[in-house]
Amino acid sequence: MADRETRPTTVWSRPERGARGPAPERSRYEITAAALALADAEGLAAVSMRAVAQRLGTGPASLYRYVGSREELLDLMADAVAGELDLSAAPSGDWLGDLVGLALQSKAAHTRHPWLPELNDRRGEVLGPHAIDYLDHALAVLAPAPGTSRQKLEAIGLLGGLATLFARREAMAAAGEDSGAGDPPAQAAHLAAVAAEGRHPHLLAALTAAGPPPVAGPAERDALFERLLRRLLPSMLG
């Protein structure tokens, strides 16, 4: 009559191992690390249960003793990245500066793990322990700031989104011509060809005037990001 275990919902609400049988030969951590390495090396699509299993020298079915599904593994990966952030610095009182520091760290994490946006786009994202630590830390930083709790939570959420956005744009700029394009040689050539047809005069002008290489160093990029945040955040917490 017990209705079939409706759902423990998240990885973290289920115990890592039972208390009865033999000791597990692997751990969630080990599996998550393998998945992270795979994603960093070959992209998120390369993180298949089979590939992760092979990397650990076992069969795909074995992984399901540790994670309930691939989705759960992705949740673990996201939380592992959240755990990479350094929250050890105590709030300094300069909440804006502290928050900007968090944002820069977050942006750096996205640069380290370009597959993060793809991960976060899944609906119903789950907050793991590290993400919760981050949230609490950010709220601690914001304690001396004005604004309601709801405003602060929204500001923190927006902060993460902006870090993602800027990291993505910087990655694109680094990979060649910008303007929303992807592959520099092919895409730029295609754009130029289309523009040359005459129906897009402004595009043509912009492309021919593009002239000098990007030259914007990472420090400049961070500066733009920081300026935006310093302007935006106070206006959200009035």
Added chain:
Amino acid sequence: MADRETRPTTVWSRPERGARGPAPERSRYEITAAALALADAEGLAAVSMRAVAQRLGTGPASLYRYVGSREELLDLMADAVAGELDLSAAPSGDWLGDLVGLALQSKAAHTRHPWLPELNDRRGEVLGPHAIDYLDHALAVLAPAPGTSRQKLEAIGLLGGLATLFARREAMAAAGEDSGAGDPPAQAAHLAAVAAEGRHPHLLAALTAAGPPPVAGPAERDALFERLLRRLLPSMLG
């Protein structure tokens, strides 16, 4: 000796149909429309070649006469949404106002098609004809604005990213409690439980103080978005 057709690269660089055989029974447009309807109704994951084919009353293999791969179909979908934007209004001279108008349209499109971010997160996104029209239009709007062509292209790109970001946040807020969570009941309960353990005092305080429902209407949301843009864009084109 011809090296195996390296790659026509995009859907649009390949002719829609050959000149020899029987007339195709369907068209790229028809297929794209079916895919769009499916995505709107059941999400992007529901857009499988089989599902699209079934919706058109044919077999999966037939679709490959129109698109080279599922990826190309996704490109077509993205460009179809770009085609939903109304670019008929000529630049008014108030470039900031015109640009904000474009951004609001873009945000609305993301609200209409919640699967758009998932689409755009694929690397190497390809600009179709509608996207190119949009780009040229935005550049036309920016003609009287200060700044280099590169700055303008970057501003336009950032604009799109911000529209995506805000649309996502609004969708989350509409779907229940915010704070970066997904499923309101389960996730909020889980958060509260964790916070109650005592190690996250600021989170606990924020959650218990959350009090009144969101109440922010869509007009207010648009206003926040617009304020941000009006402040940010001029500083990017100095």
Added chain:
DNA sequence: TAATACTGCGAACATCGATCGCAGTATTAG
């Protein structure tokens, strides 16, 4: 009229996430 280049599409393949069930092992109960 013959050659050609296309169209529609059933059948099939590789790969994916996930489940089942069995053999083996550690814990617990009596």
Added chain:
DNA sequence: CTAATACTGCGATCGATGTTCGCAGTATTA
């Protein structure tokens, strides 16, 4: 000490997915 229990590892397998092959039929070209 023994039996019952609840776990672990994992080969075999399932259903779904994107994609390809090859054939029968059709319109265009020579």
